[in-house]
Amino acid sequence: MGIRLSPLGVAVFFLLGLGVLYHLYSGFLAGRFSLFGLGGEPAGGAAEVAVDGGTVDLREMLAVAVLAAERGGDEVRRVRESNVLHEKSKGKTREGAEDKMTSGDVLSNRKMFYLLKTAFPNVQDVNSQGGLGNLEYTGAGVSLTLGSSPVAAYVYKTHKSSYTVYIEEKAVGTGLCLVAIASITLTSCPVPITHQCLLPNALLLWEQTRNALHLASTFVISRPCSILCLPPPVWQSYTDRYTELNASTASMINTEEHVDASDKEVIVWNRKIPEDILKEIAAPKEVPAESVTVWIDPLDATQEYTEDLRKYVTTMxxxxxxxxxxxxxxxxPFSEYTAWAMVDSGSNVKARSSYNEKTPKIIVSRSHAGMVKQVALQTFGNQTLIIPAGGAGYKVLALLDVPDMTQEKADLYIHVTYIKKWDICAGNAILKALGGHMTTLSGEEISYTGSDGIEGGLLASIRMNHQALMLSSEVGEHSSHEGSALVTQAQKYSGVPTILTFLVIVGGHPGTTWKVQAETIGIVLAATTYGGCVAPQCPKISAGYLKSQSAKPLTPSAPSHITLPKASL
Ligand SMILES: Nc1ncnc2c1ncn2[C@@H]1O[C@H](COP(=O)(O)O)[C@@H](OP(=O)(O)O)[C@H]1O
Ligand SMILES: [Mg+2]
Structure with missing residues (x-):
């Protein structure tokens, strides 16, 4: 007697089996990936990680922040005094200035980042100018295929829930097949992340990334996740790439003569809160760890540091x-002076007793000025004294009562070009704690989460009517109820060149929609296609030629959506 199986039953049984296998498999993978995550971080999104992160005491954070700034400052001073700066260019700023980096930046960042990170491991959101914040979380090199061509890519976790893949510039054959894609933001891909620290490679990786991106550094390109969610077999190849990167970069850092091999980057906080802080801030102040974002600037005024203009240099x-x-x-670091302040709590620095609101002395950038002088003079009158100075930290201190002989004094700090949040957050917090203000030129408060930079310029003042500064002006016709004179001027004199050209070459299935986000203020993007790949080796990589034109200012952070025509893909 034979056993007869119902075909439907077999199918159901088979499907159930598949389901069980799928669960086991995905559980296995998830477990595996979580090994790479920092503190068991689920692969798909760090946003979930910090939920049970507990609390942190802001008074303790202040103590560690002071220690970190001072220890970082020691490195900055040591490197400067050794006269071996290993000066490198990270690329160019949007306005075309060299964006410099030195051993002072790297070593200071290492000290500061690890001190803060080890003292407060439950704070996930630590951003530092050296880029180590990002690298610390991921730094995975992956093999990725664009069209039919493999390219090297690095995955960084940029924010709590997004990952950025930087893709290496690559020449395929002799043809013009550059892959110079700025970044691809993955919001929900199951990207495994490693907490293996890429510190020794930071400088080189930073450079590689920057080099790869120099053509397209102002674009963020989002693409559908499915293209980048690599299946496990491909994904695993990241290890080789990682090892290769390690091997190729290890020697570089070791050759830095002033780095003592036994010098561990981790300095451990002894959990003592200094007396001066205890005196000003009597009680602890607990906040949820997941609400905290830390911004580290390991060396502000790098340009001036390379010129040996020491007074401008700060760590923040x-x-x-x-x-x-x-x-x-x-x-x-060169005056061994430290200013600190906590909002609604206390500080070791104060405002000056008077400021000249009518004809203010205005402190501005000396190396990223854009058209700030014209903006200031037209807004406040030709009699206005402009003081060019390096460093955002230095310029904030110029507004305060600082007992340092090398410190100039000013009534207002204005900046009109793009600037990063690690450059301005500390100054903003100190001004706020002392009753001052730091806003965009149009008076918007700056939020220190999310993106790294701000577009709308900067106005910092203390003991002045900040709102009036925005809306009143010596140049009557520029004031209007719609906005500030400063903004009007800044837009008119936007430091951005009129014509910028970027070459972005993309691969993907025909019809893929590319979202290109212009981050540069004052620019409207137009897209035309560029003839595609000239080398036969890369038939599926095509080019999008993006040309910016001078036009009406773009609303800051308003994305331009551009769909490249099918023919170009
Ligand atoms: N347009 C811009 N693009 C990028 N960074 C800018 C910038 N304008 C100013 N910065 C950065 O802001 C800090 C203060 O600038 P400035 O001295 O010109 O006022 C410097 O930081 P770093 O020295 O830390 O790089 C500088 O690089
Ligand atoms: Mg800086």
Whole structure:
């Protein structure tokens, strides 16, 4: 007697089996990937990680921030005094200035980042100018295929829930097949992340990334996740790439003569809160760890540092809670002076007793000025004294009562070009704690979460009517109820060149929609296609030629959506 199986039953049984296998398999993978995550971080999104992160005491954070700024400052001073700066260019700023980096930046960042990270491991959102914040979380090199061509890519976790893949510039054959894609933001891909630290490689990786991106550094290109969610077999090849990167870069850092091999980057906090902080801030102040974002600037005024203009140099740490700056530390390594303040708590620095609101002395950038002088003079009159100076930290201190002989004094700080949040957060927190203000030129508060930079310029003042500064002006016709004179001027004199050209070459299935986000203020993008790949080796990689034209200012952060025509893909 034979056993007869119902075909439907077999199918159901088979499907059930598949389901079980799928569960086991995905569980296995998830477990595996979580090994790579920092503190068991689920692969798909760090946003979930911090939920049970507990609390942190802001007074303790202030103590560690002061220590970090001072220890970082020691490195900055040591490197400068050795006269071996290993000066490198990270690329160009949007306005075309060299964006410099030195051993001072790298070594200071290493000290500062690890001190803060080890003291507060449950704070996930630590951003530092050296880029180590990103690298620390991921740094995975992956094999990725664009069209039919393999390219090297690095995955960084840029924010709590997004990952950025930087793709290496690559020449295929002799043809013009550059892959110079700025970044691809993955919001929900199951990207495994490693907490293996790529510190020794940071400088080179930073450079490689920057080099790869120099053509397209102002674009963020989002693409559908499915293209980048690599299946496990391909994904695993990241290890080879990682090892290769390690091997190729290890020697570089070791050759830095001033780095003592036994010098561990990790300095451990002894958990003592200094007396001066205890005196000003009597009680602890607990906040949820997941609400905290830390911004580290390991060396502000790098340009001036390379010119040996020491007085401008600072190291800075800032803590923001839910995006609001609450504590800031600005340390001057060459004067050994440190200013700190915590909003609604206390400070070791104060405002001056008077400021000249009518004809203010205005401190501005000396190396990223854009058209700030014209903006300031037209807004406040030709009699206005402009003081060009390096460093955002230095310029904030110029507004305060600082007992340092090398420190100039000013009434206002204005900046009109793009600037990064690690440059300004500490100053913003200190000004706020002392009753001052730092806003965009149009008076918007700056949120210290999310993106790294701000578009709308900067106006910092203390003991002045900040709102009036925005809306009143010596140049009557520029004031209007719609906005500030400063903004009008800044837009008119936007430091951005009129014509910028970027070459972005993309691969993908025909019809893929590319979202190109212009981040540069004052630019409207137009897309035309560029003839595609000239080399036969890369038939599926095509080119999008993006040309910006001078036009009406773009609303800051408003994305331009551009769909490249099918023919170009
Ligand atoms: N347009 C811009 N693009 C990028 N960074 C800018 C910038 N303008 C100013 N910065 C950065 O802001 C800091 C203060 O600038 P400035 O001295 O010109 O006022 C410097 O930081 P770093 O020295 O830390 O790089 C500088 O690089
Ligand atoms: Mg800086």
């Amino acid at each position: 740490v800032c803590v923001a809670v839910n995006g609001k700056p609450v504590l800031g530390v600005i340390h001057k």
